[in-house]
Amino acid sequence: MHVVLVEPExxxxxxxxxxxxxxxxxxxxxxxxxxxxxxxxYLKRAGLDYWHLVEVIYHDNFxxxxxxxxxxxxxxxxxxxxxWYTDVLYEPDSFLVFGPETRGLSKEIRDAYPESQxxxxxxxxxxxxxxxxxxxxxxxxxxxxxxxxxxx
Numbered sequence: 387m388h389v390v391l392v393e394p395e396x397x398x399x400x401x402x403x404x405x406x407x408x409x410x411x412x413x414x415x416x417x418x419x420x421x422x423x424x425x426x427x428y429l430k431r432a433g434l435d436y437w438h439l440v441e442v443i444y445h446d447n448f449x450x451x452x453x454x455x456x457x458x459x460x461x462x463x464x465x466x467x468x469x470w471y472t473d474v475l476y477e478p479d480s481f482l483v484f485g486p487e488t489r490g491l492s493k494e495i496r497d498a499y500p501e502s503q504x505x506x507x508x509x510x511x512x513x514x515x516x517x518x519x520x521x522x523x524x525x526x527x528x529x530x531x532x533x534x535x536x537x538x
Contacts (some may be wrong), residue, residue, distance in 0.1 A: 387410065387411075387413075387479065387525060388482065389414050389521055390415040390451065390481050391415065391517075392417040392486065392492075393485070394420060394487065395420075395486050396421065396422070399518050400422070403517070403521050404437065406525065408439035410529060412440075412525060413442075415442075415443050415451060417448050418444065421486070458481045459479075460502045461474065461481065461482050461524070462502050463491075463506070463520055465505055466505075469504055471524045476527070476528035478532055484520060506524070
């Protein structure tokens with residue numbers, strides 16, 4: 387599986403997500419601009435000693451990411467979606483896309499992929515979950531559907 391963070395802002399969240407990707411054998415894609423330096427101590431601390439287990443691929447922008455993977459199957463996580471993340475069938479090597487912590491995926495990206503949007507259900511008063519939690523919830527559902535291949 388692939389986890390794509392578009393313009394992540396909080397280093398500790400990205401570090402935690404990197405650790406989740408390492409533990410699941412998933413590739414982490416970071417789409418610039420990043421809201422932090424990759425040398426950030428909080429990023430490194432949150433990832434603990436798992437950094438050698440995760441493949442991290444950097445992209446200068448979302449367009450560059452799409453050009454590199456033109457036929458990829460995208461699932462855009464957004465609070466604006468009507469379909470729950472459990473209502474789709476994830477394919478091997480799917481790309482799970484998440485936006486910046488403070489604003490989510492841009493309208494431009496959402497409008498380009500209306501049929502690819504998914505959401506995590508929550509009470510109406512809640513704006514969103516923590517980015518690391520959201521990635522874990524969706525990623526583990528996708529892996530469950532794949533039979534947790536290779537995980538023990």
